[in-house]
Amino acid sequence: MKDLISIDQLTINQVNEILDNAQLIYKDFDLNSNKLENKLLINFFFENSTRTRMSFEIAMKRLGGKVLNVDISLSSLKKGESIIDTAKTINAMKPDFVAIRHNSSGIVSLLNNYIDASLINAGDGTNEHPSQALLDSFVIRQHKKTLNNLKIAICGDVLHSRVARSNIKLLKKYGCEVRLISPPTLITSDYRIWLKNKWNIEVYEDLITGISNVDVIMMLRIQQERMIGCYIPSLAEYYKLYGLDHQKLQYAPKAIVLHPGPINRDVEISSQLADDKKVSLILEQVSSGVAVRQALLLFLAKN
Incomplete structure (x- = not known):
């Protein structure tokens, strides 16, 4: 495979290959420093991003490649050009990789029809964010020594979270027990049915019950920018x-705490807990994200 649009595309062996390589890179970020020399990554981001965009840029440069960040506010999209024509224009410039973030679910799959480069979904609407799920699983494996059969609680704005969807798909490959914790207003009945029928996942409306004795707690950001009305x-x-x-x-004494960022302090997580490096691995997720994305770029280039 040359693209990563959904976690569904990856087998468990391929996930292990990416994570194993990321572990080697995490120990020595200069490993494979020229593997992607003269290769070009274009970051095509329609939504704000600090961690994902910067980590893809750093990852590519550490592998010897080049990076172009498209400024949407200065592009011809502001003149009325369609996103498909913009994608065709980017394709005509012959990049090797294109990372796309957009607020519309499914848009990356659509644009894959017009871009020949390796396409990476850097987050499409509320649909998926596969590289985030890979880096989350990397951090979990580093601390729990395995991904198999863990108890994982994912708490927060499930309705709008692409991170939750990608993590569910990845963690269930390893037989994890995934629990979702959400206010009733931030999850729909159809989503509950999909979770139960497809993944055998229970939804909890009480935080304490949901996190009791789990191995990992993933907190999700309240995404007010996607909310219309009062949730x-x-x-x-x-x-x-x-x-x-x-x-x-x-109530989860052995748990590690993750958050994809950016965090809303004293909304999803207390400031004291967010800064407690004994259990909060938020900044480790950031540093691990560079290694995992280096490994991902090498994986896609190989294939």
């Missing part, structure tokens, strides 16, 4: 019921 009474009320702090974490 939660207030951020303070949300934090009271669904925000994670040291007191609530006592």
Whole structure:
């Protein structure tokens, strides 16, 4: 495979290959430093990004490649050009990799019809974010020594989270017990049915019950930019019921805490817990993301 649009494309052996290579790179970021020399990555981001865009850029440059970041505000899209024509224009410039982030679910699959380069889904709407799931699994494996049969709680704005969807797909490959914790207003009945029928996943509306004795807790950001109307009474009320702090974490004494970022302090997670490096691995996710994306670029280039 030359593209990564969905976790569905990866076999468990391919995931292991990417994570194994990422582990070697994480120990020595200069490993394979010229493997992608003279190769070009274009970051084609329609949504704001700090971690994903920067880590793809750093990853490519550490492999000896070149990076072009497309500034959407200065592109011909602002003159009325369609996204398909823009994709065709990018393709005509013969890049080797294109990473795309867009607010429309499924758009990366559409653009794959017009771009010959290795295409990487860097987040499409509420659909998927496969490289985030890979780096999350990498961090989990580093600390739990395995991905097999772990208990994972994913808590927060499930309705709007592409991170949750990709992580569910990846973690279930390893037989993990995945629990989703969400206010009833942030998950639909159809989504509940899909989770139960497809993945045998239970949805909890009580945080303490959902996180009890799990191995990993993944907190999700409240995505107010995707909300039309009122999904939660207030951020303070949300934090009271669904925000994670040291007191609530006592119900999962062996758990590590992840968050894809950016975090809303004292909304999804307390500031004290976010900064507690003994259990919070948020910054380790960031540094691991570079190694995992280096490994991903090498994997796609090979194939």
